[in-house]
Amino acid sequence: MKAFEPKIVAFCCHYCALTAADVAGKMGFQIPSNIRIIRVLCTGKVETLHILKAFEAGADGVVVIGCKLGECYFKEGNFRAVKKVERVQSLIEEVGLEGERVNFDFVPGPEPRKFAAILSGMNEKVKSMGPDPLGQ
Amino acid sequence: MIVAERKSFSEILSMVENYSKIIVLGCGSCVTICMAGGEEEVKILASQLRLAFKKDKKNVEVEEFMALRQCDDEYMNDPTLIEKVQDADVIISMACGVGVQHATAFFDRVITDRPTRIVPALNTTFMGANLDTGIWEERCVGCGDCVLEKTGGICPVTRCAKSLLNGPCGGSSNGSCEINKDTECAWHLIVERLKALDELGRIKAVEMYKDWRPSHNGGPRKIVREDMRL
Amino acid sequence: MKSGSNLERLLERGEFVVTGELGPPKGPDAEVVKKKAAMLKGNVDAVNITDNQTAIVRMSSIAAAKVLLDEGLEPNMQMVARDRNRIAMMSDLFGATAFGIKNMLCLSGDHQSFGNHPEAKNVFDIDSIQMIYMVKTMRDEQKIICGEKIEGEFKMFIGAACNPFADPFWYRLHRLEKKVEAGVDFIQTQCIYDMPRFKEFMKQVVDLGLHEKCKILAGITPLKSVGMARYMATNVSGITIPEDMINRLRGAGKGNVANEGIKIACEQMQEMQEMEGIAGVHLMAIEWEHKVAEIMEMAGMLPRPTI
Numbered sequence: 001m002k003a004f005e006p007k008i009v010a011f012c013c014h015y016c017a018l019t020a021a022d023v024a025g026k027m028g029f030q031i032p033s034n035i036r037i038i039r040v041l042c043t044g045k046v047e048t049l050h051i052l053k054a055f056e057a058g059a060d061g062v063v064v065i066g067c068k069l070g071e072c073y074f075k076e077g078n079f080r081a082v083k084k085v086e087r088v089q090s091l092i093e094e095v096g097l098e099g100e101r102v103n104f105d106f107v108p109g110p111e112p113r114k115f116a117a118i119l120s121g122m123n124e125k126v127k128s129m130g131p132d133p134l135g136q
Numbered sequence: 137m138i139v140a141e142r143k144s145f146s147e148i149l150s151m152v153e154n155y156s157k158i159i160v161l162g163c164g165s166c167v168t169i170c171m172a173g174g175e176e177e178v179k180i181l182a183s184q185l186r187l188a189f190k191k192d193k194k195n196v197e198v199e200e201f202m203a204l205r206q207c208d209d210e211y212m213n214d215p216t217l218i219e220k221v222q223d224a225d226v227i228i229s230m231a232c233g234v235g236v237q238h239a240t241a242f243f244d245r246v247i248t249d250r251p252t253r254i255v256p257a258l259n260t261t262f263m264g265a266n267l268d269t270g271i272w273e274e275r276c277v278g279c280g281d282c283v284l285e286k287t288g289g290i291c292p293v294t295r296c297a298k299s300l301l302n303g304p305c306g307g308s309s310n311g312s313c314e315i316n317k318d319t320e321c322a323w324h325l326i327v328e329r330l331k332a333l334d335e336l337g338r339i340k341a342v343e344m345y346k347d348w349r350p351s352h353n354g355g356p357r358k359i360v361r362e363d364m365r366l
Numbered sequence: 367m368k369s370g371s372n373l374e375r376l377l378e379r380g381e382f383v384v385t386g387e388l389g390p391p392k393g394p395d396a397e398v399v400k401k402k403a404a405m406l407k408g409n410v411d412a413v414n415i416t417d418n419q420t421a422i423v424r425m426s427s428i429a430a431a432k433v434l435l436d437e438g439l440e441p442n443m444q445m446v447a448r449d450r451n452r453i454a455m456m457s458d459l460f461g462a463t464a465f466g467i468k469n470m471l472c473l474s475g476d477h478q479s480f481g482n483h484p485e486a487k488n489v490f491d492i493d494s495i496q497m498i499y500m501v502k503t504m505r506d507e508q509k510i511i512c513g514e515k516i517e518g519e520f521k522m523f524i525g526a527a528c529n530p531f532a533d534p535f536w537y538r539l540h541r542l543e544k545k546v547e548a549g550v551d552f553i554q555t556q557c558i559y560d561m562p563r564f565k566e567f568m569k570q571v572v573d574l575g576l577h578e579k580c581k582i583l584a585g586i587t588p589l590k591s592v593g594m595a596r597y598m599a600t601n602v603s604g605i606t607i608p609e610d611m612i613n614r615l616r617g618a619g620k621g622n623v624a625n626e627g628i629k630i631a632c633e634q635m636q637e638m639q640e641m642e643g644i645a646g647v648h649l650m651a652i653e654w655e656h657k658v659a660e661i662m663e664m665a666g667m668l669p670r671p672t673i
Contacts, residue, residue, distance in 0.1 A: 049176070052183040056190075091180065094145035095188045133191050297477050298447065298488070302495035303541050305474040306529030306556060309603040315477045327537050336540070342499055342548045345452065345492050345511060 006060035006126040008035045010119065011050070013043045013077070016067035016107045017115065024112030035119055042066070043104070044077025051088045051102055061101045061126035062088075065118055068108040078106065098129055137265075138166040138232045139272045140258040142177065145184055148228065151255040155225035157197050158185065160257075161217075161239070163231035164204040170272055172258050173230030175202050181230065181257060199224070206235030212242045226253045233260040280350025280357070286338050288329035293346075295322035301343040303327065368505060368551060369521040371468035372440045372673060373412040377552065377581045381671045382639050383646030385442060385554065385583060386410035386658055388434070390425035396433045399425070403437040405655045409662045411670055412469055414554070414648070417444040421481025428458055432465045442525060443467050446475025451491035452500065456510050459501065463520050471525040471554070472497035495548050498526055502549030524549065528582075529556040530567045532604035539570050546579045553580055554648040557587035557598075559607040561637060568643045577643035584638045587650045588631035588661060590624045592616055628657065632665040 012018050018039055021031070031037065040046055043066030054062050064085055066078040082104050089099035105118045142148075152158055160182045168174030182198045189196040199220060205211040206229060221227055221243055229236045236256045243252035262274035277294045283301070284291060293299045297315050304323035307314025311324045330336050350357075368374060376383050386406045391398040406413055413434060417427040431441035443462055445455060462470065474494045478486050492500065500511055501524050508516045526545045530538050542553065558564045564584070571577055589595050589607075592615050599607045611630060618626035631649075638644045651658050662668045 049179050049183065052180065052187070056183055056186055091145075091184060092187070095184050096191055097187070298474055298490045298493065300474065300490070300493040302493050302544060303537065304532070304534065305494070306527060306532045307474075307476070307603045308533050310533055314603060315479045321533070324534050327534055327540075340540075340544070342495055342544060345496050345500070348491065 004127060004131055005034045006123060006131070007058055008061045008063065008119075008122055008126060009038060009054040009059045010035055010122070011038050011040050011043065011046045011062070011064045013066040013073075014039060014041050015073045016071070016109060017043075017065040019110040020107045020112050020115035023110045024115050027112055029112060029116050031119065032123065035123070042072065042074045042077035043081035044072070044074060044079075046081055046084065048084050048088055048091070051085070052091065055092065055097070055101075055132065058132070060129075060132040061103075061122055063102070063118065063122045064104045065115070066104070066106050068106045071108070078104075097132065101126060101129065101132070137169055137263065138234070138260060139170045139262055139264045139274075140167055140172045140232045140260040141170075142172050142181070142230070142258055143256070145181075145188075148181070148255075148257050149185070149188055152185070152226050152228060156195065157199075157223060157225045158228060159199045159201055159220055159224045159226075160185070160228045161206070161230065162200075162202045163206045163229075163235050164202055165207075167230060167232055167235075167258065169266070171270075173232075178202065178230055181228070203231075203239075206231035207238045209238075209242055212239060213246075218243070218246055221252060222247050226255060228257050229254050230257045232258060278352060279346075279348070281347065286343075287326045288333055288335065290322055290326045290329060292322050292326060295320070295325075301346060303339065369468035369523040371412070371523050373442070373469050374523045374551070375673050376411055376671060377645055379671075381411075381646075382667075383411045383581075383583065384409075384635075384662065384667060384670070385412045385414060385646065385648045386655075387414040387416065387648070387650045387652070388430070388655065389416050389419060389652075390427070390430035392422070392424050394425060396425075399430050399433045400437055402655045403434050403439050406658055407437065407439055408670060409659045409668065410649065411646075412440040412442050414442045414444060414471065417446045417473070417475070418449060418481070420476050421448065421478045421483070423482060428462055428465070428467065431462070431467050435466055440469065441467055442469040442471055444471045444473060445497065446473045447490050447493055447497060448475035448478060448488050451489050452511055455492075455497065455500070456504065459504065459522065460516075460518075460520065463518075463522065468521060469523045469525060470501070471527065472501065472550075473527055494526060495544055498524055498545055498548040498550050506549075523551050525552045525554060526550045527556065528553045529604040530558075530564065531556070531560070531606055539567070539574070542571065542576060543574065546576050550580050552583060552645075554583045555585045556602075556604050557585040557650055558634070559589075559595075559605065559611055561634065563606070565641065568641055572643040577645070581645035582643055583646040583648045584641075584644050585648045585650060586631050586634050586638070587652060588624075588654065588657070589615060589627035590654070591627075592623065628661055628664065631661060635665045635667065 043064050046064055051062050064081050066081055072078040085104040088102050093099045107114045160178045162178035163173050178200050182200045185198045203211050229239050240254045263276045264272045264274045266272050279293045297313050308321040308324055313319040313321045388402050415427045415430045427443045431443045434441040472494045478488050501522055504520050505522050528542050595607050595612055598605045615623050615626055635647050638647050
């Protein structure tokens, strides 16, 4: 039986997150194929609905990766993202999904190792939770 | 404005779980402002419903629609909307209680072959003001006989827990109401304000018994403006 | 005479009166009322019967008052604005006079959220001050609110409460003045511990001549423990307890605190007798009715005067 490979969507901000991704790429780090990166200018632009749509489309987990709190290029964007993620956690719990399927995390600057760790961490966590019970 | 909150998802789901064609109908007025039933909330609820039905492997169609206001026929008289409602099994109205009822009556008038099933997604609470982002508080209970001129612009009927009309009770403490430290004692606010306005004389005389007839005290109240009718 | 009650006559005569308090049972057992009545009989001039105090369901004040009457004591029926509309109030007042209840107090009432049925709808059709005015109109004009004549003669001696240290503090005198204007005959204050502050308040009352328009009874509640003192100071609006009083209780030593509390109460009662504007004391020995005789004896206030 094929091992469960979770479908993960990672909303990454243009500044810290994607810079880290770039450096990671240059260092030879490969982004696993089950993880879809979506670039946003700032995590503050990620809407509640975007995350819900990701689950509707079949994602097993969603992670929003931004700058460290207090270091957002747009000052407050990541604070708002954290709040939105909390909101989505309760919205999906209302539907019967584990709230931990969606998370916010940050990279403190172009830190490729941290970036890679976030992705693999999310991968492991969602794997242990099993496929999204709403899966196709 | 009218302030409302969305019911829990499980409560809404239980109202519609046996149907397969659902319309989520939002309202662009008060409930948009208090972030309970506007366009974003319609999309979120619809998304949640789809996720929930997927979970139970049900084939359900959830459509989204907005009306600028559900409490006025003019804003509901949209042929596309009416057609969709005709096809649907149930409408989840995200309007306030007024909107839900008015929409029901409206659709019953325009769709005559069968009654329209409409359920409320919100719990309508009060008439209130927006104090800060995400914070609303009741300011008027609609007593029908406004006394604000006598009380320095602060309503004792609404904001006093006992609707007292002759000053604070003995439970007023440090400017707070006895029922909750976070609730301001309305009469404390009133006497301080009247003192500042140098109008304490207004509350010297005994304020007589209130006539509650203009208030919500016996069925639905009605206003007919003959001067406005053709 | 407004009602010809024992309380009214004693006050009229210039006697320093003492009223007590009784909380009805959480059920229909009249024996409980009778037992408490027996402890108070002869030790106080009239007894307040609370009305679903703290919004907890108890035998009604009017029913318990009748039981008390039958035991030979004089009740002060209490009526709160929380549970009855004006129709029920006037109706109960007719019944009260029919039973022979001659004194009553007009109160706002604790909000229902404090009680055992917070989900109930409250009434608050009229407030305590409007209630005073209503009862006065019924008695002096023999008319109910709508103007209809009352069949038979309605009599009542009207009381109300005063919390001199509640907030806003500067307004409390005005509120008392309003109650006097509305027609109140006697006032019972919230229990006092801060005597100097109370003296200040009474000075202002006397300056306004309010003590001549209504009879003021100062509230006294003996402290049983330091814990009780702290609890009341924190949780009851308008109660401040001076540090030296608390120290006195602490200094009394284990097992002796309650007695010290009684001593303090007696001293207060003596002091109240000397205070200008005070016509009596309202002794609230909460759940300590059996101590009332002892307290009154120690204060040198027995036997009670008779008409």
